[in-house]
Structure formats: structure tokens, C-alpha cells
Amino acid sequence: MSVLVGRKAPDFTAPAVLGCGTIVDDYSLTQRTRGKYVALVFYPLDFTFVCPTELVALDHRVEAFKERAVEVVAVSVDSQFTHAAWRNTPIDKGGIGPVQYTLVADVSHAIVRDYDVEVEGSAVA
Secondary structure, eight states, X not given: OOOOTTSOOOOOEEEEEOTTSOEEEEEEHHHHTTTSEEEEEEOSOTXXXXXXXXXXXXXXXXXXHHHTTEEEEEEESSOHHHHHHHXXXXXXXXXXXXXXXXXXXXXXXXXXXXXXXXXXXXXXX
């Protein structure tokens, strides 16, 4: 495992679902977060039972992050279309609801590899 502390975060451009619900094909971490701190959150897959409570709780704190000039960005290896479906599914139906932060699609696993958070021998990060 590499250590990224003290080093510049690896940049990436990938498909994503923005906090407003719009799907974009070219979300650029550097361009979209210029002048802000970034809370980059990795989670394994959409529609799993482990992550929704944490991601919903994070959404409840987004305003506190924004007050501190922190952009919240979540990354998983699911597609932007799966992200959109999960975001459009109500919480009581197994979704995360309309979270206010960006969900980045890393279907190639390039981002999880660059950040060294991919679990070896696993299909998910």
C-alpha cells in the first residue's frame, strides 16, 4: 500500500452524477473542486446494505462541509447509471435518495488503483 499523505492527490476525469442529479461524462476532480478542499469518499457498490446509512449521514452534513469550502465527492466502481438509479431510489426502498454531492463512476477501477484503495483479488474496491 502506498502512502498519499503529503502528496498531491491523483487527478481523474470520469463519468459522474452531480449533486443536482445531472449525469456528466467528464467530471474532472481538479476542475470541479478548484479552490476547495475535497473530502473524497470511497465505497464498494451501490444497492448494498452496508453503505447507505453512512452515505445518507454524510449527505446530512454536506452544508457543514460547504461552509468550510469542502467539496464532498464519493467514488465507487459502479456506473453513473447505477449511481443515478440508487440516488433516485427512496431511502425506505433501499436507495440513498437525492444526495447533494457527486457520485463518481470508476468502472475501470483506475481511480481506486491510483488511490490504492482497491482490495486485491476482489471485483470491488
